[in-house]
Each structure stands twice: as structure tokens, then as C-alpha cells.
Amino acid sequence: MNDIALAARQIKYENRSFWRNPASAFFTFVFPLMFMVIFNLIFGNSKYSPFGPGGTVSDFYTPALMAFAIITACYTNIAMGVVFARESGILKRLRGTPLPSWVFLFARIAVSVMVGLLLVVIIGAFGRAFYHVRLPGLRTLPALVAALVVGAATFCALGLAMTTFVPNVDAAPAVVNATIFPLLFISDVFIPIQHNGALTTVASIFPIKHLSHAVITAYNPLTKGSGFEWKDLAIMGAWGVAAILFSLRGFRWEPKEQS
Amino acid sequence: MTETAIDVRGLRKSYGTVEAVRGVDIAIATGEVFALLGPNGAGKTTIVEILEGHRQPDAGTVSVLNFDPARRERAMKQRIGIVLQSTSIEQFLTVAEVIEMYRGYYPKPRPLDEIIDVVGLTEKRDERVKKLSGGQQRRLDVAIGLAGDPELLFLDEPTTGFDPGARRRMWDAVKNLVSLGKTIFLTTHYMEEAQELANRVAVITAGRIVAEGPPGTLAGRETSQTVVRFRLAEPVPALPRSLKKAMTSKNGRVEIEAADPVKVLHELTGWALEKNVTLDELEVARPTLEDVYLQLTGAEGQAAQ
Numbered sequence: 001m002n003d004i005a006l007a008a009r010q011i012k013y014e015n016r017s018f019w020r021n022p023a024s025a026f027f028t029f030v031f032p033l034m035f036m037v038i039f040n041l042i043f044g045n046s047k048y049s050p051f052g053p054g055g056t057v058s059d060f061y062t063p064a065l066m067a068f069a070i071i072t073a074c075y076t077n078i079a080m081g082v083v084f085a086r087e088s089g090i091l092k093r094l095r096g097t098p099l100p101s102w103v104f105l106f107a108r109i110a111v112s113v114m115v116g117l118l119l120v121v122i123i124g125a126f127g128r129a130f131y132h133v134r135l136p137g138l139r140t141l142p143a144l145v146a147a148l149v150v151g152a153a154t155f156c157a158l159g160l161a162m163t164t165f166v167p168n169v170d171a172a173p174a175v176v177n178a179t180i181f182p183l184l185f186i187s188d189v190f191i192p193i194q195h196n197g198a199l200t201t202v203a204s205i206f207p208i209k210h211l212s213h214a215v216i217t218a219y220n221p222l223t224k225g226s227g228f229e230w231k232d233l234a235i236m237g238a239w240g241v242a243a244i245l246f247s248l249r250g251f252r253w254e255p256k257e258q259s
Numbered sequence: 260m261t262e263t264a265i266d267v268r269g270l271r272k273s274y275g276t277v278e279a280v281r282g283v284d285i286a287i288a289t290g291e292v293f294a295l296l297g298p299n300g301a302g303k304t305t306i307v308e309i310l311e312g313h314r315q316p317d318a319g320t321v322s323v324l325n326f327d328p329a330r331r332e333r334a335m336k337q338r339i340g341i342v343l344q345s346t347s348i349e350q351f352l353t354v355a356e357v358i359e360m361y362r363g364y365y366p367k368p369r370p371l372d373e374i375i376d377v378v379g380l381t382e383k384r385d386e387r388v389k390k391l392s393g394g395q396q397r398r399l400d401v402a403i404g405l406a407g408d409p410e411l412l413f414l415d416e417p418t419t420g421f422d423p424g425a426r427r428r429m430w431d432a433v434k435n436l437v438s439l440g441k442t443i444f445l446t447t448h449y450m451e452e453a454q455e456l457a458n459r460v461a462v463i464t465a466g467r468i469v470a471e472g473p474p475g476t477l478a479g480r481e482t483s484q485t486v487v488r489f490r491l492a493e494p495v496p497a498l499p500r501s502l503k504k505a506m507t508s509k510n511g512r513v514e515i516e517a518a519d520p521v522k523v524l525h526e527l528t529g530w531a532l533e534k535n536v537t538l539d540e541l542e543v544a545r546p547t548l549e550d551v552y553l554q555l556t557g558a559e560g561q562a563a564q
Contacts, residue, residue: 006363013352013360020351020387089346093403096311096341098333099364254313 003100010099010107018077018111028077032069032119033126036061039190040131048192051134051220059134060192062127063219066120067212068189070151073116076176078108078159083172086163091253101253105160112159113152120148140218140227147214150233154207154240161243164250180208188212207239262289263322264411264442265310270319272305279305281466282319287459289410292433292443294457294474296450298556302466303446304344307415310444311341324411337366340409342400344416350389354380357388358402365407378402378432394425401432411442418452430455450549460548464556477551485520487527489513490539499530517543 019025039061049055085091094104127133136144166175184190186199187209193200203209210232218227265287272280280302287293297303308314309321312328312335321328326335349357355371362368375384378398383391391399397417404412414433418426426449433456436443447453453460454474461471470477491511498506502523505516517523520543531538 009360009363013349013356016356017349017351089343090349092313093341093343093346095331096313096336096339096343097361097364098336098366098407100333 003103006099007103007106007110010103011110014107014111015114018115024077024081028073028115029119031072032065032123035068035190036065036123036126039065048194050192050216052222056131056133057192058127058131059220060216062123062131062133063216064189064192064212066123066148066219067151067208067215068184069119069123070116070148070211071155071180071184071189071208073119074109074112074152074155075159075162075180077112077115078156079162079166079176080172081108082160082163083166084169086252087169087255089255092255095253109156112156116152117148134221136219136227137221140220140223143227143229144215144218146228146233147211147218150236150240151207151211151215154211154236154243157240157243157247158207160247160251164247164252168256183208188216207236210235263287264289264291264324265293265444266320266322267306267310268320270306270309270321271317272302272309272314273317279466280309280316283463283466283468285461285468287442287444289442290440291459292437292445292457294445294447294453294460295463296447296453296460296552297463298448301463301556303448303463304415306463307413307444307446311339311413312336337407338410340404340407340412342404342412342414342417344419346400348388348396348399348403351387353385353387354391354399354402355384357399358406361403361406367408368406369408374402374405377405377435379428392425394421394428397421397425398429398432401429405436409441411444412436414443414445416446416448418447418449426452450547450552454548462552462555469555470551474548477548485517486544487515487517487520487523487542488544489527489541492537492539499526502526502530 040058043057043061046057048057049059051059082091091104095101124133124135128135162176162179166172183203183206186193186203187206188203189208189212193203200209210229214229214232214236217223217229220227263286265285267283267285270280270283270285271278283302283306285293285295285306295303295306305314309316310323310328312331315329324335324338326332328335349360352360354375358371358374362371362374372381375381378401380395380398380402383395388396388399401414401417404414417433418429421429430452433443433445437456443456445453445457457474459472460474460477461468462477463469489512491508491513497503502515505523507514515523515527524543527538530536
């Protein structure tokens with residue numbers, strides 16, 4: 001079997017494992033939809049819309065939670081899943097087989113990206129069906145896809161890099177959530193930021209704000225031109241490259257010594 | 260014709276200032292079942308993980324199927340099977356799915372049903388890994404190790420923490436492999452396991468091999484003196500003088516070292532019948548592998564029990 005066929009096969013098993021794991025399937029899949037319902041219930045009366053007058057706050061939450069879905073499916077899911085696989089010895093066992101290491105990581109990443117993109121489609125459909133959020137036109141579709149793909153790649157890489165900071169399985173949820181949640185609040189994901197201040201300056205250092213901004217722009221039917229936010233894509237990409245370099249140096253395949 | 264499956268010379272490995280392995284030589288022929296015995300922390304796992312390619316040696320030469328395991332070549336990994344000491348398995352796949360997944364990594368995998376059968380998990384083939392008992396998961400570990408139909412199988416403490424029934428089932432599984440002509444490198448701290456499975460044993464303590472040989476003759480076990488033991492409940496007439504010389508007695512427990520146990524037993528039982536003495540708990544024992552092992556590993560061996 002060649003390595004491509006091997007990777008396809010590995011994706012099949014990783015995908016099966018993902019959907020059969022109630023914890024990962026729930027937190028990755030149900031969370032963004034749950035937030036969508038909750039935020040719309042709480043802020044539904046707000047007249048704020050990034051799409052301009054006549055819109056609703058759902059116009060904001062639909063693309064913003066697409067960004068959130070990419071982050072949980074890629075970053076959270078990979079960081080937690082790989083730490084678990086490492087600490088329970090699954091990575092070490094795989095290293096002793098002829099399976100090339102990249103095939104395993106590639107399969108994990110592929111499943112995460114597929115889950116993330118599936119969620120994006122569901123969120124878009126959800127927003128259209130229940131909150132009358134207009135779909136983006138074909139004109140900005142390439143920009144939306146670019147934002148999602150660069151975002152998915154960046155957050156997968158960040159998830160892998162984060163595993164090098166997590167010492168054990170118990171610490172994984174704490175470390176992973178602590179790195180992400182504060183930023184979600186100040187990065188135009190959970191709350192629409194309408195006035196710039198110190199917090200938005202801080203947020204713009206990190207990649208989350210750039211993902212949500214790029215997605216929201218491309219999703220907005222009133223956006224002029226192609227909707228590409230090159231600066232956002234470049235900053236995200238820089239984080240992604242840094243994360244890859246970091247992972248290459250510090251990635252561990254073996255659990256911490258037990259004795 | 261005997262080929263060498265594993266050849267290790269002058270192997271050394273330190274962790275910081277701790278010398279875990281201090282100059283070890285091991286040669287294992289194809290088809291042999293070799294057991295590395297030793298207390299916890301003696302260096303067993305370090306050695307086996309160097310052979311598997313998981314760790315790099317500090318000094319010495321290591322050859323596994325004529326490969327240098329430190330180079331982690333795919334061609335070597337295609338021909339070996341590894342059962343690590345403590346690893347979990349993909350929890351949400353079934354027994355058959357997990358084995359099937361691992362089979363796909365090898366050029367000439369062993370048929371799925373044969374693998375499941377060899378480790379005795381036929382009834383559990385469609386059960387999810389999560390639902391298996393500890394012993395069943397361990398046998399699945401072995402099944403995964405067999406997925407590629409390896410010529411050489413590493414088993415690192417395959418039955419630690421098992422109940423006696425589960426241990427028997429694991430031994431049966433390993434014996435099945437032996438009958439297929441596989442070379443097996445086993446580490447264990449159970450004497451019985453080494454005795455049952457291995458045709459050659461090496462005892463390691465504090466990073467050095469202190470004895471090596473077939474389990475029956477390890478460290479001169481076959482020439483050691485037999486001991487006749489029994490208990491005397493109440494004061495009895497004096498034993499024959501010929502027996503007294505080799506006798507030690509403590510709290511009514513008597514031990515007689517016997518170079519010729521037939522003669523000693525004859526005299527002893529003759530005397531007992533004649534004087535109408537009961538010999539409680541009478542037994543004749545050769546030193547067990549465990550006795551030899553404890554003697555070789557000294558206090559360290561006892562501390563680890």
C-alpha cells in the first residue's frame with residue numbers, strides 16, 4: 001500500500017474514532033451551535049449588524065461562530081486529542097510500526113479540518129434558516145474559503161504546537177481553554193466589538209481576531225470587491241508558520257516517564 | 260542453521276548520572292524465546308526500548324535482524340512486533356477494527372481471524388476496546404504486535420498486574436506464537452513466566468547481566484542440593500545420626516540438605532514409621548528459579564517484590 005492510500009485509510013479510522021467519542025463529538029460539534037442559539041437569545045434585540053442598517057446581530061454571530069467552529073475543531077480538538085494519544089502511549093506504539101509519522105498527523109488534521117468545514121456549512125444553513133442571515137455572494141466566496149482554509153491550517157498547527165506545552169492529560173483542558181477563551185471574548189467572536197480600545201489592540205496581536213475579521217468580511221454581502229483581507233491572512237499565516245516550526249522542534253511522541 | 264536475530268555488545272545507557280545499563284551483551288538466535296528477568300528498575304525496559312528503536316544507546320553495538328534500531332528504518336519496523344509495557348489502545352474502535360487498522364501498516368500482515376484466534380479474543384471481536392477488561396486489552400496489545408506477522412516479537416512485561424487465569428491465557432497465546440517459530444524477546448519479573456515460556460533466561464540487576472542460561476540450569480540450579488522439609492509437632496526421639504549432620508531445625512521446622520534425596524528419604528521415612536512419628540508437611544524441593552533469582556538479585560530483588 002502506498003503512503004497516500006495509507007493516509008486515506010488512516011483518515012477513515014480517525015474519523016470513526018472521532019464520531020464515536022461522545023466528548024469530542026459533543027464539545028466540537030454541539031458547542032458552536034449551542035452558542036449560536038444562546039447568543040441569539042440574549043442579544044437578539046440588538047440592532048447592531050456588521051452588514052449595515054436593516055440587519056440583525058445574527059449577521060454577526062453566523063460568521064463569528066464559523067470562526068469559533070474552526071478554532072474548536074482544529075485547535076482544541078487537536079491539542080487535546082494529540083496530548084491524550086501521546087500520554088496514553090498510542091503515539092509511541094504507532095512510532096514502532098512502519099506507519100510514517102506524518103501519515104498519522106495528517107489524518108488527524110484532515111479529520112479536524114473536515115469537521116470544521118462541515119460545521120461551517122451547518123452554521124451557515126442554521127443562520128439562513130432560523131435567523132434570516134443572508135448567504136455571501138459568489139463574488140466573496142473565494143475570500144471566505146481562503147479565510148477558512150488559512151484559519152484551519154493555522155489553528156491545526158497551533159494545536160500541535162500547544163501539545164508541547166501540555167505536560168499531561170489532566171492539564172490539557174485547562175491549558176487549552178485558558179489560552180483560547182479570554183481571546184474569544186475580546187476578538188470579535190463571542191461579543192461584537194464596536195469600539196476600539198486597549199483590549200482590541202491586544203487581541204489584534206493574536207490570530208483569533210484576524211480569523212473572525214476575515215470570515216465576517218467575506219461573509220458580508222455588502223462587502224465591496226473580492227473580500228480578501230490580506231493583512232488578516234498574513235498575520236494568521238505567520239502564526240501558523242511559527243507554530244509549525246515550534247512543533248518540529250518540541251513535538252514529543254512519548255509519554256512522560258512514569259517512574 | 261542458526262541465524263542471529265539480536266546481537267548486542269557492550270551496551271550502555273545513562274539517564275543523567277544514573278547508569279541504567281552498564282555493559283550488556285546479548286545474543287539471541289532466530290526462533291529462540293529469550294527472557295530478560297530482573298527487578299523493577301534493573302534496566303530491562305531500557306534495553307528492550309533500545310532494541311525497538313525508541314531510545315538511543317550511549318555506547319555499544321546493537322543489531323536487530325541486521326538493522327541498527329537507532330536508525331528507525333521502516334524496513335526493520337515491518338519485520339518486528341512491539342508490545343510495550345503500558346499503552347492504551349484506540350478506545351472507540353472495535354477489536355477487529357483496531358487490528359485491521361494496524362494490519363494496514365505492514366506489507367505482509369497476518370490474517371485477521373488468525374490473530375484474533377491466537378490471542379483468544381474471538382468472542383470479543385466486535386466489542387469496543389473501551390469495554391474490554393484489563394487482561395483482554397493486554398491480549399489485544401499482543402494482537403496488535405502480531406498484526407504485521409513479525410519475525411521477532413518484543414513483549415515487555417506482558418502479564419504484569421494479571422490475575423492467575425488471565426496470565427495462563429496470555430501464556431497460551433505466547434506458546435501459540437512459539438509454535439509458529441517466532442523469535443520472542445520477553446521481559447518479566449515473574450519467575451514462573453520465564454520458566455514457562457523461555458528457553459533461555461538472563462537475570463539482570465542494576466544494569467548488568469548476572470546470570471544467563473536455560474531456566475532449568477540457571478546459575479547451577481541443576482546441581483544444587485535438594486532440600487527435604489517437614490515439621491515435627493511434638494518432641495520426638497532423636498533422628499538417625501546420618502541425617503542430623505545435614506539438618507537444620509527452627510521452631511519445629513526441619514530442613515535436611517540432601518545430596519542423594521532417595522537415600523535420605525528412605526532413612527527418614529523408615530525412622531518415622533519405626534518410631535511412629537508424623538512428618539507434617541513433608542516435601543522434597545529443588546531450589547526454584549525464584550530461589551536462584553532472589554539469591555542473584557539480592558536485596559534489590561526482594562525489595563521489588
